[in-house]
Amino acid sequence: MNIHSEINTTVDPIKLDKLAEVAVKVGLQLQRDQDLVMTAPLAALPLVRLITKHAYMAGAGLVTTFYSDEETTLARYAHAPDASFDKASGWLYEGMATAYANGAARLAIAGDNPLLLSGQDPAKVARANKANSTAYKPALEKISNFDINWNIISYPNPSWAKVVFPELPEDEAVLRLAEAIFAASRVDVADPISAWAGHNANLKKRSSWLNGERFSALHFTGPGTDLMVGLADGHEWHGGASTAKNGVTCNPNIPTEEVFTTPHALKVEGHVSSTKPLSHQGTLIDEIQVRFEGGRIVEAKASKGEAVLNKVLDTDEGARRLGEVALVPHSSPISASGILFYNTLFDENASCHIALGQCYSKCFLEGASLSQEQIAAQGGNSSLIHIDWMIGSDRIDIDGIKADGSRVPVMRKGEWA
Amino acid sequence: MNIHSEINTTVDPIKLDKLAEVAVKVGLQLQRDQDLVMTAPLAALPLVRLITKHAYMAGAGLVTTFYSDEETTLARYAHAPDASFDKASGWLYEGMATAYANGAARLAIAGDNPLLLSGQDPAKVARANKANSTAYKPALEKISNFDINWNIISYPNPSWAKVVFPELPEDEAVLRLAEAIFAASRVDVADPISAWAGHNANLKKRSSWLNGERFSALHFTGPGTDLMVGLADGHEWHGGASTAKNGVTCNPNIPTEEVFTTPHALKVEGHVSSTKPLSHQGTLIDEIQVRFEGGRIVEAKASKGEAVLNKVLDTDEGARRLGEVALVPHSSPISASGILFYNTLFDENASCHIALGQCYSKCFLEGASLSQEQIAAQGGNSSLIHIDWMIGSDRIDIDGIKADGSRVPVMRKGEWA
Numbered sequence A, B: 001m002n003i004h005s006e007i008n009t010t011v012d013p014i015k016l017d018k019l020a021e022v023a024v025k026v027g028l029q030l031q032r033d034q035d036l037v038m039t040a041p042l043a044a045l046p047l048v049r050l051i052t053k054h055a056y057m058a059g060a061g062l063v064t065t066f067y068s069d070e071e072t073t074l075a076r077y078a079h080a081p082d083a084s085f086d087k088a089s090g091w092l093y094e095g096m097a098t099a100y101a102n103g104a105a106r107l108a109i110a111g112d113n114p115l116l117l118s119g120q121d122p123a124k125v126a127r128a129n130k131a132n133s134t135a136y137k138p139a140l141e142k143i144s145n146f147d148i149n150w151n152i153i154s155y156p157n158p159s160w161a162k163v164v165f166p167e168l169p170e171d172e173a174v175l176r177l178a179e180a181i182f183a184a185s186r187v188d189v190a191d192p193i194s195a196w197a198g199h200n201a202n203l204k205k206r207s208s209w210l211n212g213e214r215f216s217a218l219h220f221t222g223p224g225t226d227l228m229v230g231l232a233d234g235h236e237w238h239g240g241a242s243t244a245k246n247g248v249t250c251n252p253n254i255p256t257e258e259v260f261t262t263p264h265a266l267k268v269e270g271h272v273s274s275t276k277p278l279s280h281q282g283t284l285i286d287e288i289q290v291r292f293e294g295g296r297i298v299e300a301k302a303s304k305g306e307a308v309l310n311k312v313l314d315t316d317e318g319a320r321r322l323g324e325v326a327l328v329p330h331s332s333p334i335s336a337s338g339i340l341f342y343n344t345l346f347d348e349n350a351s352c353h354i355a356l357g358q359c360y361s362k363c364f365l366e367g368a369s370l371s372q373e374q375i376a377a378q379g380g381n382s383s384l385i386h387i388d389w390m391i392g393s394d395r396i397d398i399d400g401i402k403a404d405g406s407r408v409p410v411m412r413k414g415e416w417a
């Protein structure tokens, strides 16, 4: 009955306001008269309010926000009948898809407790996730096809902060996480908007070099890893700001440190080990080891969460194949912070990573004009899921392999070569 | 940045839990595996959580809740561009209509600050309300046609409590309003479920008598009032629990003290004065005086909120005609409390009232099988709006007029005759 403990009120209000401004002006580049659909944990209310204010000041048409509540989510697991776990609010996601088709932008505030569901029956968690992914597909496609400008940004939800800093009292944990979010999101500087312009230019330089090299594969080697990742035909590298099909240039992820592209769904061979734990919808999956044959994961182990991992891989055929490969230097600011965030938005930007499942059509040359069939023919994977996990560290080397078999050093010991 | 003051944590937890149980078991009669769509002010979170728990314990499939936030609503009025005020989230309401068509139940928690928008430009308020009513129509029709079981219940939102008890400190105002809600909702007794069974039986007795009399009109007389309200052909009186088209017997309003039916949209003559202020979407409309000719309001005055009233009447043709007439004895517990709630759910149950706009198809004999055209032909009104306002007091007499012109006393000085 007491939500005071869940709503933190001591987070630096100036930086939080800057974060909201960056979400609207850099993350979304929200357009005049454009509607906005926002989702947020209830605890992120202070940030929701600031983003709403900045959105309307930027000329937003209508801002509509949906809140998730950890307590009611747990009430479902505690009390709902078994049939509940195959249900999802498809009518809501179809509505969101309609809103995006009509031109609305999309903002998600991340910050849920990464361990929220770790005590629940993994079979129920998997069924609920699958039902939700299936129902969410019409809306997710508008985002993964980059039809509209969208953004994910984070709020230091106390339940998340306690997972990241278990040794600190809650208030201190929230403040530490808040400062880490502000730093990684580049709002701890005098002029965050121009800081983002500079950062976007740097990421552009890296992706342009990779696009010029036109590698046919990347070879990852390191402890527990010897992985050849074929790249999709006509793949294109992206990083930082990017232009959606509606013509708006936005920064979908804040923070972001990665340059990324589409692997070939049929051309991944070898084995790879995760280098950071993966927090997947409330469950922690740690020390993943998988083996690929013909692009398909044929063997998967994990020291923690192996059952959930294998449920995930069984979601559909595309869940066992890659939809993304991304390069992040080990010296990236998020990695340098030394914090394990248990949150993909941050942890994937501390480390080279790969993603199981759905590819991004924008990671193809002229991707906007390719049909689903053409994307598949060029090696683009499709799936209900898109799950990033971390395979980079200061002990990983990466070579680019050209069509003639020649090798170009891309990274050495986790840094750009 | 501080929502602590908006979330009250001292409301009696036992009675609040009973209120949640009554909402699920009496208000909705929620069925096993039935989904639930809930809307609530953010401040009602404690009640949302308890209702969610009781819903899942009763076997709910999936509970989906949408929160409104007074601060973001005001941010829109403060900062949004002019075009925003002709917009509404039609995609969301269409989604809700789909959910109801697929069998979901509907619960609304009332408790918004009745004066929230009283400082805003009435033209913008009217435009935003009209856009919202238009967009909401597909969902509202499922409710006004009684396709599904639905319920409205209240939470003592602090911003509402301060309007009801302006002389009290906020905490005391909330406690006073909470106790008034608990009493009116019959959860301050040992066994609320059986208290509701008894109350429903009493209301049934009244509506059965009225249905037996088959009046063709009701004649209201009192200070400032001489009003002949023709009743629709084949009208049916209802009160208390009622059975939706999906077969579920529910109590749509908690509290409820009224018996009500459908007036004839073309057969209302004379003048009537309101006896309590009407709080309409954030604006207070007081001392209404209107004159009807041929069922249509041809003159409307108010001492406060007259501009908003006239905007409302201009919503559409049906907004000037009646969709409901309801009888409530002056001695009803809500009236006896002496509290003016500035909230229709309560104030309409303290007083005889009429409603502008949309009629309820269930208030016709065999209403479920009537087409929109048949309902109109029998005198049923249609409109985007349904706004109840109070015309009863201890100085009002009501006669029932039979087809042959004979009169039967229905109420004298506000009490059943």
Ligand SMILES: [Zn+2]
Residues within 6 Å of the ligand: A258, A260, A324, A326, A348, A353, A388
């Ligand atoms: Zn990535």
Ligand SMILES: [Zn+2]
Residues within 6 Å of the ligand: A324, A355, A386, A387, A388
């Ligand atoms: Zn990814």
Ligand SMILES: [Zn+2]
Residues within 6 Å of the ligand: B258, B260, B324, B326, B348, B353, B388
């Ligand atoms: Zn009524």
Ligand SMILES: [Zn+2]
Residues within 6 Å of the ligand: B324, B355, B386, B387, B388
């Ligand atoms: Zn009514």
